[in-house]
Amino acid sequence: MAVTIAAPLTGTVIPLTEVPDPVFAKALVGPGVAIDPGEVATLTVTAPVAGKLTSLKPHAYVISRQPDQGVLVHLGIDTVHLKGAGFTLRAEAGQQVEAGEEIVVWDLAAAREAEKSVVVPVVVLETDAENLTLAEAGPISSGDPLIRIS
Template identity: 60%
Template sequence: MTNTISSPVSGTVIPLADVPDPVFAEALVGPGTAIDPEGPSTVTALAPVSGTLSSLKPHAFVIATESGQGVLVHLGIDTVELKGEGFTLHVEVGQTVNAGDRLITWDTTPARNSGRSLVVPVVALEADVESLTVIAEGVVSAGEQLLELG
């Protein structure tokens, strides 16, 4: 069975190894890729897969698919330190979402002004690197296919 993971935000696809955080760069939480959101200061994060919102913070979320696979999206690096500033949540933990649903609106100005990276890691939790294929390169729009897991 193959699961397609869509890009939660628009931007440029970069290797996970290039994320300026060793937890992500070394794939300690799982394999994936990352998006460098370019352009407007407001970013809308969409659900990359359909499933249940198993974790939700202002700066990050995890969706558990029907097959039990978790997909983590982290908006920026060290953005937890902003204590929610710049993030507007449109969903709640436990909610069922469909791929493409709007989950979080992110005003990147506070993160940018504090010198934080805006890079958005997209990670398949508890997955084998061999089972994940990055199918997008260059610039990707939110909602376009990004990864295949299978």
């Protein structure tokens, strides 16, 4: 059964290879794409798929559709060093979420002041790249199809 993963934010789709972090750029975490939010000041980041919010940190979260497959949304690069500054959690770890539900509101000022990249990788965990169809590079709106798992 095919599953569609929606864009968790509005911005510009870029290939993972352009993410300024070798762990994401080399798809070591898993295959996917990234979204550059552009010059916005604040972002509402949503659940890209329905499932259980199995991990929730200010800068990243994982939603699991089934025990062996999750979707990681990582807000920026090296933003863990911000220790939560600029991130407001709108959900709790362990809860069931629907696609499009608010997870984090992100004020990007703290990340930009610390000179952190605000690019957002969206990665499918525990799957192979050949099972995925990725959105083309270019503009995307929150909720639009981003990744299709076949």
